[in-house]
Every structure is written in structure tokens, then in C-alpha cells.
Amino acid sequence: MAKKGKFKPKGGEGRGGGGASKDKEKKLNPFEVHMNRIKYDVVGRKSKNDRGLPGVSRAKAIKKRERTLLQEYKVRHKSNVFIDRRIGENNATMDPEKKMLLRLAAVKKKQFSKKSLFNLNDEELTHGGVALTEGNFNDASAFSDDDDDMLDAQFVKDTHFGGDFLTKRKEEDESTKKDDDKPKSRKEWIEEIIAESKKKKAESKKEKEEQEEAVSKLNDDYQKFMSIMVGHAMTDADKEKSKKDGEFRDYDSLVRELGLERTGKAKAVNKMKTPEEIAKEKKTRLMALEADRIRRMKGEDVAEVKTKGFSADDLNDSFAPVEDNRFHVSYKDGKMLGHSTEEVGLQPDTGDTQSEESEDGSEIEADEDVAGEGSEKEEEDVEEEDVEEAEDSDNESDTYSDILHESSSEDEESEQVVEKNKSKSKKTSEKKRELMEAAKREIPYTFTIPQEYEAFWALIEERTPGEVNTIMERMVACHHPSLGGDNKAKCDTIFKYLLQTLHLICDTEGEIIMEGVHPMVYVDVLVPHMYEIVQLSAENSANAFMQVIEEKYADFNTRKSKRYPTADTLVFLKIAGLLFPASDYQHLVMTPLFVFMTHLLGQSQVSTQREVSAGLFVASVTLENVMASKRFIPELCNFLNGLLFISAKSKDKTKLPHQPPFKPVGPSSSLLELKEECQDYEPTKLKLTDVNEKAVEDVSEKFKVLVVHTCTKMLLKLCKCWSGLQAVRSIFNSTSVLLEALPASSYPAIVQESMSTLKEAIANLPKHLQPLAKQEGRPKALNMYEPAVETIFEGVKKRFGTKEQLERQKLLYKVKREAKGARREIQRDRAFLGRQKLQETLQSDAERKRKVNQIMSGLALQENEHKKMKKKK
């Protein structure tokens, strides 16, 4: 076949296939061709623009404009367009008879073509050109059921879309030339392709069937085999036995040896630590935690990795196994002693892991506990002490685990034996006693987590605070998350129960846990355990806590005129600061809580003694929470000022600085005003229980003094706390005004003293102020451009930048070119139109001239004739 490709017009090169090219290329008039000069001739590069036919293309363009622009120009003053759509009307060559025939045929066709637009019966639905009849439909679905039917890639590449058509054809040509001279026609070739694909499909189908058959056969075989093997499955006992025999063990150890190549070497462990080292470690840990806290306070992100080593969470992890194992072992003992059936059910049946755990676990710890339990049977007190000891040791958990590690690796088995013997002997000797002492009040050693809150309440009801403490301790301990299972969820449940309990005992009609003991005493008992659980699962307990807070906030918010809530809300505000760091810049619990507290302080009414106490409680909680971070709360200062305001004596209270919710008029404006001098005052503490008390009509003088005293103390603390703020003098401005308005002489000496210290502190606040100035930023450096040196030049300039940048550059380039082209087109259009107009004017001028001439000549003729007539006369 002839070689394809463009021929260069240069005569020398086109010599070989001259004949073929001459057919295609028109013979060009050499005077019409314009050769573009090429600046740099690159060998082998094809150029499109090396020659042009300016005359031809100009003529083409003009013709095109005549067809389009000129037509538009001509109809520019016409608003409608007439389009003749009659058949053959635009065709001048058609003869009129044929036109009529065609039109008649079209009308007939229109009449008979379709009865109704929506008549579908006459039409045939198709898919891919195949009619969708019953039979076809099933076939059609079979076409595309599987990707197995896909033709393989090579085949597709070879045949479809012309694929490697050209190259293939060439090869084929050569081969076929040898075989038979006749080349294949296109039809034959396509048939071949179809045959091939069909064959392949059939083959793959067959293959698939075979595979399926094989799988099903294997399945059958396996079933048969299993039915034979039913009787010979391995039981646990067998495993145990084989372990003892050492067969498995040998095998396992062998594998390990092979794997690790560290046979016979004992595991390296940390060295035993001296008390000094322990203390030092504790100190460093606390320091690290403190550093973290400060970072959070500033609102910086604490790096995840850093916290991992020191965080509070980690502390638990390392101390977790201790507690877990201790109880685990004691449980074992208990079981051996046949002591409580309840425990059996409780312990997670860990199976194999149990043995592993005991390997890792603590032997010393276990020992200790066994001893402890033994003595427990005799005296309960001893037991409690023991637990407390263990409790105390929590903080030193790190060290414990270290010790444990060491001891566990050593002579583990021997000790176990000793221990068992001990407990057995004890068991026999004390059984009688234990039965006799079956006291009601005995606290079980393990607890299930009750399903309902009532059950939980029943557990702690009628217990002394100490007992409740023990109960909680044990409950938390035996559901330690590191014991596995769903213990973490159980811990969360305990936390929720604790929250509920707190709510109940702090309510106005506090649920009484034990006669004679004020329910609020239990708050102190519960708090440490809440702390423990929060340490174990911070996330979930924070969420549970937030739920409570949200509920409380909603309660507070429902009233239109805001009132201070009772202790069952306030106690949560306080506890939050114990469990979560109040100094964090942002915290899941503390930030909403701060909003809550500012809302309380900012909008709640203060008109009774109860409300004053409640407000003071919230204020002191807030104060405590901002002490560490030294952050600013306007509401806190406003509230304390407000309390001073209602204690102040003044004829016109509206002149003293005040803010809502404190009103300058009405009975509440002088709620805490002293009626007479009060000198017998001993500084006492405010009580949380006061918050729940009903409103009393008269506020006692002592209470008034106490409030003022507390206020001044708190303001003093605030003063110190905020002394770093630049505007601190403005903040305490109104405080000093109010202090002046207080009738100082009516107050006892101790209060007067604290007032004067406060005044002094305010006066001593830093005075000097540096006007604000922004820190000068570093001057912006000039962009440095490195010379873009290309080591290998590939003919095209390389462009650098991201994909988007390059894309953008390309687009911009295209836009520029298009704009240029468009501009040029418009210029040419205008030129064309200008020419057209000129032509028209010339034409009309010529016409006019012709007419003028005509008239003039007529006139001349007339004149001529007239003269002639004259002459004749």
C-alpha cells in the first residue's frame, strides 16, 4: 500500500510517490502561495504554518460573509423573517409537477402515519436494536449477566476501534500475501472477529461450570469427613492433659525458639526502684501533667504523642493490671474457700487469658490480699484498713507494677503452691466462725452492677458513709475496664448511678440514706469515686455529666425570671471543677458550665437569704475555677459588687454603681443592710445546706456580716488573681466606690480589717499603663527566584507549578489567542461592512449623477429647441 502521511511540497522529497499525491493536491498557482519565513528550522518538526494561500482564503472569507453578514445587513431594518418551508420551493431545479406530487404524498403520509400519538401498540420496543419480545428478552438478559463474558483485553485491543489496525494490517498483509494473495475484505474480517468472541465466551462459560462442579464436590467430601470425625473432637480436658504431657508445650516453645532465636535468655525487666526514685518519678509525672494543663489553658493543642507517656489516662493503664490482678486472685481464693457463690458468677470467664494474666500479674499483690482476706474473716476493721492501704497505694501504681513484673518472672509456681496451702488451712479453721458471724451488715466483696437504679440505691441504703465508701471502692475495682469485657460500659453505668445519687441526696427533700446522718455528708464520700471513674473513661463520663448539666440548665432556663437553683444543681457545678480541669481554654464540660455559671450570676434574682447563699456558692465556685487560669469574668465581679451594693447604706441608691439583677429600689435593694451595729461575730463557714432552705423573711444580722466578710475575702482574692490584667483598675473601680459606701463602723473588727485590706489591695494595683502597640511583624522577605537551569533541553520549555497552575496558564493562553482571533474577525467584519456601505453610496451617487445628467440633457435639449424656435421666429 501507499505510504500515508503528508508530503512536503518541496519537489525533491516527493519524488517517490509522486503519482498518488498529485491526485489529491490541487495544482497551486505559484503566485498565490505565500511562504512564511521560518526563523529556526528544526529538522523533523512538522509545521502547519509554513505556507499559506492569502488570496484564496480571503476570497473564501468574503464569500462566507456574503452568505451570512451581508444577509443580516440587508434585513437589518426588517423585524420579521419569512421562511418558506413548502416542499421544493427553494429548489429551483425541481419541476412543478414533481413538486405537487411530493406535496400530495406528504399530506397522505401525514394522514395515515399515526392515529394517535400515544398508541404504543403499533410500535415495537427495542433494546440495542433487538426487538424486546418474550424470547428475545430472556436472551438479552443473558448477555450481560456476568463479567466473565467480557472479552479479554488483548482481543479487544486487537480488534475493536481499529485498535492496532494499521500495524496489524501491515503484518497481516505480509503474511496473507504469502498464504493467499487475495486480501481479506472488511466483511470477512468482521465475521472473523465475531466468531472469535463467541468462541471465547463459550470457553469461559465451560470453565466456570467446571469450577463450580469441583467446589461442590469438595464440599461434599468435607461433610463426609466431618461426620466421621465427630467422635474425635478435642475436649478441654484433652488440651490440659496434653499440656501437662508437654507435647504441645514443646512444640510451641520450639516454634518460639525458631522464631525469636533467643532461647534460654530471660526477659529483661526494669530494675527495682528506690523510694527516692519513685518520688522523683512521681514528681516528674506531675510536672508533665501540669505543663500539659498550662498548655491547654493557653488554648494550644497538646500533642497526642506527648500525652501518651504521662497523661492521666495512662496512669490508669499502668496501674490497672495491679488492681485487676489483685482482685482476680482474691476471687480465686474465694472460690477455693467456697466462700461466696455470688462471686463465681461475677468474674469474667477469661479462659486461657486467665492463665496469661496471672503470669503477668502480681504475686506480691496477691499474697498481700490473701493475707488480708484471711484476717477479714476475723475482724472487719482490719479488712477495711487493708483496702484503704491499697487505696493509698493507688498513686504509686507505677512502682507496683514494676515490682510485680520482676517478681512474676521469677519463681511463680512455688509461691502459688505455698499460697494455696495457706488458704486451705485457714479455710478449715475459720469456717465455723464465719458461719456464726453471718452478720447482716457484711459487705460483699464483689458487686454486680444493678440493672436499675433502685437496686443500686438498695445497695447503699442504710449504710454509714464509711461503708458506702467501701462499697463504691469495691464496685469500681471489680469492674475495672482493664478486666476486659464490657466493664467500661459498666463503669459508665456506675458513674450515672452516682450522678443520680448526688441529685437525690442534694435535693431539697434529700433522700435519707441513713437515719441520723445528713444526706449531704455522703457527697464527700462519693466524690473520690467519681474521680476514679472519670480517670478510667473520661469521654463517656464527661458526656454523662454533660447530660445532667444540660437537664439542669434546661430546668433553670424554663422560668422567665431566673432563680438560683437548689443544691442538687449547685453541687454538680462544684464537682465539675474537681473532675475536669477548669483552666482549659476550651473544655467539653467546663466551657458550657462556665456559660451556665455566668448566666446564673448575671441574671438570677437576689431577694432572699437563700438566694444570697446560692449566689455566693456559685460565685465561689466560679472564683475557684478561674484562680488557676486567672481568667476574667465580668459577671462574678458584678455579683460581688451587687452584694456590697445591697449591704451599703445610702440615701439615694441609684447613684451607687449597680447593675441588674440588683435593683436600686424596692425591698431587695437593702436586703443586707445592717439595721444595728453587730459586733459579736465569729467567722463561720457558709453551709451548702443553706442553699436548700426555704426563704426566711428576716435575714439575720450575723448572716449579713458573714456575707460582707466573705465578699470582701473573695474580692481580695479576685484582686490578686486579676492583677495581671491591664484594665484591672477599671474593673475594681466600682468596688472601691461601694466599699466607701459601706457603714464600716457597724461591722465587727475582723470584717473591718478585711475591708481595709481590700481597699489597700485595690489602691496598690499596678498603675502604670503602657499604651497598646501591636508587635511589629518581621518584614516580609522578597521572593527568591532560583535561576531555572535545565540540564537537558528537550525542545520545549518546561513549565513548573502545580497542576492547577499549569492548567490555568494553558487556559489563559487559549483565552488570549481566542480573543485575538475574535478581535481580528470583528475588524474584518467591520471592514467588509464598510466596503459594502461605500459601495452602496457610490452606487446611489452614480445613480443620482446619471439622473441629474439625464435631466440636464433633457433640459438642454429643451433649451436647444426653444432657441431653435426663437430663431425660427
Add this chain to the structure above:
Amino acid sequence: MPEASERESADDKEETLSGAITSLHAIFIFLFQEGDLVQPKIMPEDLLSPSDKYKKWLIERFKETHTQLIILLTHEEKSIQELSIVCLLKLLAAEGKHPISDKSGKKYAFPDQQLKAILKNLISETQDNCSLLTLMLEAMTFADFNYWTLKHLENILKQQKEINAIFMNNFFALLELVDIPEENAPESQQLFLLSDEDAENEEEHYSFTYPTTEAKKHLNSIWQRVIKWNLTPDLYRRSLVLIPDKVLHHMKQPLLFTDFFMESYDLGGPISLLALQGVFILVNKYNLDYPDFYKKLYRLYEPTVFHAKYRARFFMLCDKFLSSSHLPGYLVAAFAKRMSWLALQAPAPCIVMLLHFIVNLLIRYPNLRVLIHNPDVPELENDPFDPMEPDPAKCGASNSSLWEVASLKHHVLPEVAKAAGFIHKNLPIIEHNLGDKVEETYEEMYERACKMKVKTTATTFHKPEGLFKYQDDVMSDMWSLT
């Protein structure tokens, strides 16, 4: 017919009474629809056909019912009052649709005599009818009803001799509802007489165009009288809101209100806040020359402003006032400094708004930036700004710095602290939208704080021994559990 006798006999029993009212209502509505209630041609008595006689009699009964219902508006039982007003309004609509006397001359036959009778009774001087008047709220949304009410209000006011508090209250309740539509407003007004389902087909029959000029005349005459009243504090506040919103632009001489607004503006407190808008409109649109406007505005910036009911309105207006480009620098500086000073005592939701306001001012007036960037001044002994000085020119704000904002950067709530962050950073280019923040409440802040995402939940690391036994405890020397 039995109605009349029934009405008289069952006067004291409310149930029977309400039953009677509803049944009468149903009967007359039906009669109107049937076209039986049409005035027959006036003829001598003996020439009337029986059907004409019947019609005549019906009309008499209808009028009687109407007067009785109006009397019932003063019935001691609230429910009866409400029932009768609803009934009256419905009958009014029915009559309007099927007018009794064929007034071919008048195209739009609004039964205004009946309406006048109703209104006259509602706006009484002895009975506070505010709750009844609220029932007319729906009817007042119709342009035609609104217009005729306005017309009759004027009439009633002219005839009223003695004006007491109850009358004012009643009158105001309706006056507040009067709304003259804009002249070039789209013609989408609904009509009282066509409020039912047959509106479309009778549209061309009842063509009603709102007589704006007449309405304005009525309104003018009403307000000229009202403004002379000795208003109660509540009405005073209401009129302060009402006038700038709905009245002022319909007045012929808006400057007549100047004294009213000036006096209120000078009163101080919440009343001043309310008068602010009226004063502003007068100054802005009607070229009122008000000296010391900004001085007085400055005086309104007191800590109590954050707790006022009209806080949002006040700050939006202030934003408007302080957007003029011709204000002197010292004045704006005084406002900015005053706001930052107030922010030290403001409740948390307001602080964010104030800070945004200050940022906006700093963006608007570039020469104010000296408040946040003033590097060349040596250390100061005291803040040159005097918060007690009422004159913005003398308070010395332009020599001061916004230390308060720098302190607020340490606010306990991260939201506020972030808003104050501009003090050490570059100012934003675009102004904050103050409208988002002026009505901020604690509740919204709380919700946002709850939704905020925190990566990790940090915990404390010192074990508490009890509620007041804690490592760095502040409260233990002041509080105990029991």
C-alpha cells in the same frame, strides 16, 4: 319569628344566649346568601306584594339583631362578648357582599354605618376592650376594613369630648393596627368583603382602590389630637415605637413631633432609647437640626443599657448613627472607648456584640487605630479616659488605649476571648454583621458551647478527698457541707 322572644327570655343564661347568637348568625348568613335581605322598592304600603312585605320585615329584624348584638358587647361574660364581636364581623362581611339597599351609585358597598356602630361601642370609656379588639386583628389585615376603621376612628375621636385612660387604651389598640399601604405597593391586598372562597369570580364587581390621600388626611387629623393627650407611661412607650414605624412618613408636617421626641429623648433611661429612632428619622429625613445629638447618645451608654428591653434596637441604631463618614475622630474614639469600658461590666453575650462594634468602628475610621496601636507614647500614670465625664469631647478617649479589650482576651469563655483577639492581630477587612449578635442570649451561647468540638477530654490529676477537700481549694475556708 321566635327569635325575638327567645332572646328576651333567655337573657341571663349564657348557654342559651350563645346558642341564640350562633343560630341567628347562621340564619342571617343564609338569608343574605339567598338574597332575601334586599330593600324592596319604596312604594305605598298597600301596593306591596307579600314577598316585599316579608323582605321589609326581615330587614327590620336584622337591624334589631344588630343593635342587640352591639348591646351584648358590654355583657359581663367574656365569652359572650367575644362571640358577639365575631358574629358581628361576619354579618358585616355578609352584608357587604349582598348589600341590603341597592346602591348602584356606590360601587363598593362597604356597610360603614354598621361598622361605625360597632366601633363606637368597642371604643368605650368605661370598659377595657383590648382583648376584644385583638379579635379584630384578622379583619384589620384587609385593606378595605382597615381604611374604614381609620375613617371612623377619626369620626369617633372628633365626637369624643372627654378622654380618659380606658378610652385611650381602647383607641390605641385599634390605632396600632391601622396601616396605610405604600402607594406604589403591589396590588395584592386582600379585601374583607371578598375574604371567602368566592373571591375570584366577583373580583371585577368589587373593585376597591385604597384612597391613600384621604387615609393620610384622617391619620393626620387623628395624630394631631392624640399627641396632645396626656398619655399613660405604657401608651407613651407604645407611641414612641409606633410613630417612627408607621406614622411619621404619612404626616404632612413630621416636624410637629419634634417636641414630643425631644422631650422623651431628654427623659433618659429606656424612654430615651425608644425616642432615639424617632429623633433619628427627623434628623435624617426631615432636616431637623438637633444640636448635641451625639452628646446625648453618648450619655445613653450606661451599664444598664445591656439589660434594657430594647437593647437590640438601640445598638442597631447606634451602628447606623456611627456610620457617617463626617464624624470627628474624637467623637468616635469616645464611643469606642466607652464601649470597651462598658464591656468590662457587660454580660457575656453583649461583650461579643460590643467587641464586634468596636472592630467595625476601627475599620470605618482608620484614624481610630491609635487606640490599639500607639507605639510612640511613653508609659502612662493613669488612663486618660474619664468614664464619669458626660461630654465625649472632654473624656480624653483619643489619648487612651483599649486596655479593656486586651483584658477581655482573658475572658473565661473562649468565644469572647476569640472576639477580643483582634487587639493583637490585624483587623479584618470586612466589617462584622452586627445584626447577628445584638440579640444574642446566654442560651444561644450555651448551645454553641455544647456543640463545640474538643478533641480530647482532659481530666484533673489530683484526687479530691471530698467536695471541699482538694489540692488547690479556695472554697474550704468559706464553705462546708452541713
